Each structure stands twice: as structure tokens, then as C-alpha cells.
Amino acid sequence: MDFQSAEKKAKDLQNLLNQYSYDYHVLDQPTIPDAEYDRLLRELLEIEEQFPELQTADSPTQRVGGETLSMFHKVQHTIPMLSLGNAFDDQELRDFDRRVRQGVGDNVSYVCELKIDGLAVSLIYEDGMFVRGATRGDGTTGEDITSNLRTIRSLPIRLKKPVSLEVRGEAFMPKKSFIALNKSRKEREEEPFANPRNAAAGSLRQLDPKIAASRNLDVFLYGIADVGDTGIRSHSEGLDYLEQLGFKTNKERRKVDSIEAVIEYVNGWVEKRPDLPYDIDGIVIKVDSLDQQAELGTTAKSPRWAIAYKFPAEEVVTTLMDIELN
Numbered sequence: 422m423d424f425q426s427a428e429k430k431a432k433d434l435q436n437l438l439n440q441y442s443y444d445y446h447v448l449d450q451p452t453i454p455d456a457e458y459d460r461l462l463r464e465l466l467e468i469e470e471q472f473p474e475l476q477t478a479d480s481p482t483q484r485v486g487g488e489t490l491s492m493f494h495k496v497q498h499t500i501p502m503l504s505l506g507n508a509f510d511d512q513e514l515r516d517f518d519r520r521v522r523q524g525v526g527d528n529v530s531y532v533c534e535l536k537i538d539g540l541a542v543s544l545i546y547e548d549g550m551f552v553r554g555a556t557r558g559d560g561t562t563g564e565d566i567t568s569n570l571r572t573i574r575s576l577p578i579r580l581k582k583p584v585s586l587e588v589r590g591e592a593f594m595p596k597k598s599f600i601a602l603n604k605s606r607k608e609r610e611e612e613p614f615a616n617p618r619n620a621a622a623g624s625l626r627q628l629d630p631k632i633a634a635s636r637n638l639d640v641f642l643y644g645i646a647d648v649g650d651t652g653i654r655s656h657s658e659g660l661d662y663l664e665q666l667g668f669k670t671n672k673e674r675r676k677v678d679s680i681e682a683v684i685e686y687v688n689g690w691v692e693k694r695p696d697l698p699y700d701i702d703g704i705v706i707k708v709d710s711l712d713q714q715a716e717l718g719t720t721a722k723s724p725r726w727a728i729a730y731k732f733p734a735e736e737v738v739t740t741l742m743d744i745e746l747n
């Protein structure tokens with residue numbers, strides 16, 4: 422095959438495979454059997470081996486980086502990654518609502534989101550390309566774990582639009598991956614992980630990206646660091662925009678207009694929690710309007726416009742694991 426046709430064939434295969442991967446990992450709607458995906462990927466690998474200049478950064482063959490790092494470099498978050506204040510019962514949610522209304526008046530909408538029990542991460546894109554991923558760290562200084570985050574199949578390497586922005590989300594390990602990982606660790610007489618959150622943290626701390634790639638991590642994006650001149654006026658619009666760009670967001674979110682509706686949503690999830698394919702440790706409630714968020718501002722560490730309702734700590738997955746393993 423001459424270079425011209427190899428270049429065309431590689432481009433077509435890269436686009437096709439990236440689309441299949443998006444359907445499967447972001448939309449949870451597989452469009453071709455795994456065997457077919459693997460066959461196309463092998464075909465692309467052969468062409469890229471023959472013509473290395475075709476190995477572009479967004480090629481699906483480049484997800485699992487090459488070399489093992491010697492360490493993780495520190496990075497500064499230009500916009501601090503805040504932590505959430507907690508509420509432990511309905512009354513504390515009503516207190517939060519009262520403080521919000523004292524600040525911005527009675528015309529308030531909230532967005533309720535499942536609080537994914539993983540690790541907060543920051544992803545930076547330039548002209549639509551993924552260029553840096555980092556842990557939250559202490560909120561201002563985190564660690565560069567770009568090569569490990571690249572291995573997460575639902576994380577887009579190239580966005581659907583060539584925009585430059587920073588997004589925040591939660592990297593996590595689905596319950597199924599966690600049980601399989603602990604099963605194999607048990608067989609290898611290695612210490613099992615206590616819960617999916619620790620397993621995700623341990624996986625993202627691996628210096629060899631091939632190990633991170635083997636852990637089947639996932640990510641939900643839940644925020645834009647700075648909406649800039651996008652014209653986005655609310656958090657819910659921001660989440661829709663993230664979806665348009667090709668990011669995976671959590672579809673269980675709900676926008677409501679009263680704290681009573683928030684309490685109803687929260688209580689609904691208490692018993693549905695064990696049915697989820699991933700761990701959650703609560704519900705995050707956010708004021709929807711970005712203007713009202715700015716008006717309420719933040720304390721040194723936490724936003725005044727958001728709160729986490731925490732469920733009682735209960736090792737749901739261990740129960741599931743007991744069933745699976747015994």
C-alpha cells in the first residue's frame with residue numbers, strides 16, 4: 422500500500438474506531454461487536470507500524486502510553502478545585518436552602534447530581550485535544566496523571582469541537598471492575614482493595630500506564646472551570662455543553678425548583694443506591710444559575726452555592742463482593 426492510500430485508510434480507521442469507542446464507553450450503546458472493533462484496531466496498528474508518521478495523538482492506538490514514568494510532576498490549578506461542605510439530614514438541607522435564599526432571593530433552581538465516590542480530576546484541552554490531566558491534590562497543587570487518564574476509554578482524546586477549556590469530573594472504578602480486580606488479586610494472594618474509591622486511587626497512582634489501562638476505570642465530568650465567553654448562564658447548560666463536546670456526564674442529574682424537591686430526589690436514591698453500577702457516597706446539590714453562584718461566592722475551601730448530602734457510610738460493594746466470591 423502506498424503512503425497516500427495508507428494515510429486515507431488510517432484516517433478512516435481512526436475516525437471509525439473513535440466513534441465506536443464513543444458509542445460504547447460514553448453513550449453505553451455498543452454499535453459493533455468487540456471482535457470487530459479489535460479486528461479494525463489490529464488493521465490500524467499494522468498501517469501505523471508501516472507508516473509511523475500516521476500515529477497521530479488522537480489515534481485509538483495511542484491511548485495506552487509507552488514508557489513507565491519515574492514520578493508524577495506537581496501541577497498548579499489556576500482555578501482552585503474546591504471541596505464540598507456536607508449535610509447529613511433534611512434539616513441541614515433546609516438550612517442550606519435558607520442561606521442561599523438569604524443571599525440571592527427566592528427565585529432559585531438547584532441541580533441534583535449523584536456524588537460519585539472516586540477521585541476528583543481536572544482535564545485541560547487545547548484546540549479540542551486532551552493535553553493535561555491532574556488530581557485535585559490539596560485544591561491548588563495536584564499531580565500530573567495525564568498518561569493514566571488517557572487510558573480511560575470514555576475520556577475523549579479529541580473533542581467534537583476544537584475548543585480550549587478546563588473541565589472537572591470524577592474518575593472512578595465501576596463495581597464490576599472492582600470485584601474482578603479483587604478476585605484476581607485474591608488469586609495472586611495480593612491484598613484486596615477495601616472499596617472502589619481506593620482501587621481507583623491506587624490505579625491512577627501507577628507509574629506504568631499499562632497497569633492503569635488494565636483497571637477499566639471510568640469518568641463522569643461535572644463542571645467547567647471557567648465558562649469564559651461561551652455564553653453559558655447555568656450549571657445545567659454547562660453539562661449539556663460538555664455532552665455536545667463528547668464528554669461523559671451522569672444522566673441521573675435533575676434540575677428542581679425547591680428544596681422539598683431536592684429532599685424527595687435524595688430520599689429516592691437512598692434505596693436505589695445498591696442497584697447502581699458504581700459507588701456513590703451522597704448527592705451533590707448546586708445552585709443552577711452561574712450569576713447566583715458568583716453572588717454567593719466561596720469560603721476559603723468550599724462554595725456557598727453547593728453542598729453534599731452524605732449517605733450513612735455503608736459498604737454496599739463488600740456485600741455484593743461477598744455474594745460474588747462466596
Ligand SMILES: NC(=O)c1cnc(OC2CCCC2)nc1N
Pocket residue numbers: 502503504505534535536537538539591643644705724727
Ligand atoms: N463526586 C461528585 O460526583 C461531584 C463532586 N463535586 C461536584 O461539584 C463540586 C466541585 C466543586 C464545587 C462543586 N460535583 C459532583 N458531581
